[in-house]
Amino acid sequence: MPEFTAVAFAFEVRFFVYLVITLGAALLSVIALTHCAVQKPDAFSAVxxxxxxxxxGILAITLLLSLLLSVRGGFMFTLIALAAALVYLLDVRTGFKDLRGGGSSY
Known part of the structure:
Protein backbone atom coordinates (compact mmCIF):
# COMPACT_ATOMS: atom_id res chain seq x y z
CA MET A 1 0.00 0.00 0.00
CA PRO A 2 2.84 2.54 0.38
CA GLU A 3 3.04 2.95 -3.40
CA PHE A 4 -0.57 4.19 -3.48
CA THR A 5 0.21 6.67 -0.73
CA ALA A 6 3.19 7.99 -2.69
CA VAL A 7 1.07 8.39 -5.81
CA ALA A 8 -1.64 10.22 -3.86
CA PHE A 9 0.98 12.50 -2.32
CA ALA A 10 2.46 13.24 -5.76
CA PHE A 11 -0.97 14.24 -7.07
CA GLU A 12 -1.52 16.50 -4.07
CA VAL A 13 1.85 18.19 -4.59
CA ARG A 14 1.12 18.64 -8.30
CA PHE A 15 -2.27 20.14 -7.48
CA PHE A 16 -0.74 22.71 -5.13
CA VAL A 17 2.01 23.60 -7.60
CA TYR A 18 -0.59 24.14 -10.33
CA LEU A 19 -2.69 26.17 -7.89
CA VAL A 20 0.22 28.46 -6.99
CA ILE A 21 1.13 28.96 -10.65
CA THR A 22 -2.51 29.62 -11.59
CA LEU A 23 -3.00 32.15 -8.80
CA GLY A 24 0.31 33.84 -9.63
CA ALA A 25 -0.63 34.06 -13.29
CA ALA A 26 -4.05 35.46 -12.37
CA LEU A 27 -2.46 38.07 -10.13
CA LEU A 28 0.01 39.14 -12.81
CA SER A 29 -2.78 39.23 -15.38
CA VAL A 30 -4.92 41.45 -13.16
CA ILE A 31 -1.97 43.79 -12.57
CA ALA A 32 -1.25 43.97 -16.31
CA LEU A 33 -4.93 44.45 -17.13
CA THR A 34 -5.27 47.25 -14.58
CA HIS A 35 -2.13 48.98 -15.83
CA CYS A 36 -3.32 48.69 -19.41
CA ALA A 37 -6.76 50.08 -18.57
CA VAL A 38 -5.41 53.29 -17.00
CA GLN A 39 -3.02 54.15 -19.84
CA LYS A 40 -3.93 56.65 -22.53
CA PRO A 41 -4.66 55.08 -25.94
CA ASP A 42 -2.16 57.27 -27.79
CA ALA A 43 0.67 56.06 -25.54
CA PHE A 44 0.47 52.62 -27.13
CA SER A 45 1.15 53.98 -30.60
CA ALA A 46 3.99 56.12 -29.19
CA VAL A 47 5.61 53.00 -27.76
CA GLY A 57 -8.64 42.00 -25.21
CA ILE A 58 -5.60 39.74 -25.07
CA LEU A 59 -5.14 40.16 -21.33
CA ALA A 60 -8.84 39.84 -20.46
CA ILE A 61 -9.47 36.79 -22.66
CA THR A 62 -6.39 34.93 -21.48
CA LEU A 63 -7.24 35.70 -17.84
CA LEU A 64 -10.82 34.54 -18.31
CA LEU A 65 -9.81 31.34 -20.12
CA SER A 66 -7.14 30.65 -17.54
CA LEU A 67 -9.55 30.95 -14.62
CA LEU A 68 -12.40 29.08 -16.27
CA LEU A 69 -10.45 26.22 -17.80
CA SER A 70 -7.81 25.67 -15.12
CA VAL A 71 -10.47 23.91 -13.06
CA ARG A 72 -10.95 21.37 -15.85
CA GLY A 73 -7.27 20.74 -16.43
CA GLY A 74 -6.60 23.50 -18.95
CA PHE A 75 -3.22 24.40 -17.49
CA MET A 76 -1.99 25.43 -20.94
CA PHE A 77 -4.29 28.46 -20.82
CA THR A 78 -2.74 29.46 -17.50
CA LEU A 79 0.68 29.41 -19.12
CA ILE A 80 -0.62 31.46 -22.06
CA ALA A 81 -2.13 34.02 -19.66
CA LEU A 82 1.17 34.15 -17.78
CA ALA A 83 3.09 34.69 -21.01
CA ALA A 84 0.72 37.46 -22.17
CA ALA A 85 0.93 39.26 -18.83
CA LEU A 86 4.71 39.00 -18.73
CA VAL A 87 5.08 40.28 -22.30
CA TYR A 88 2.89 43.25 -21.45
CA LEU A 89 4.61 44.02 -18.16
CA LEU A 90 8.17 43.49 -19.35
CA ASP A 91 7.88 45.00 -22.82
CA VAL A 92 5.01 47.47 -23.08
CA ARG A 93 5.10 48.79 -19.51
CA THR A 94 8.85 49.26 -19.79
CA GLY A 95 8.27 51.19 -23.01
CA PHE A 96 5.91 53.51 -21.13
CA LYS A 97 8.56 54.11 -18.48
CA ASP A 98 11.17 54.89 -21.14
CA LEU A 99 8.72 57.20 -22.88
CA ARG A 100 8.21 59.21 -19.69
CA GLY A 101 11.94 59.30 -19.00
CA GLY A 102 11.67 57.09 -15.96
CA GLY A 103 13.93 54.40 -17.34
CA SER A 104 17.24 53.38 -15.88
CA SER A 105 20.33 55.39 -16.68
CA TYR A 106 22.49 52.29 -17.11
Missing part, protein backbone atom coordinates in the same frame (compact mmCIF):
# COMPACT_ATOMS: atom_id res chain seq x y z
CA UNK A 48 5.09 51.16 -31.05
CA UNK A 49 3.03 48.24 -29.86
CA UNK A 50 -0.50 46.93 -30.32
CA UNK A 51 -3.41 49.24 -29.57
CA UNK A 52 -4.92 49.59 -26.13
CA UNK A 53 -8.02 47.67 -27.18
CA UNK A 54 -5.93 44.78 -28.49
CA UNK A 55 -3.94 44.52 -25.27
CA UNK A 56 -7.08 44.77 -23.14
Missing amino acids: GTLSKGAWL
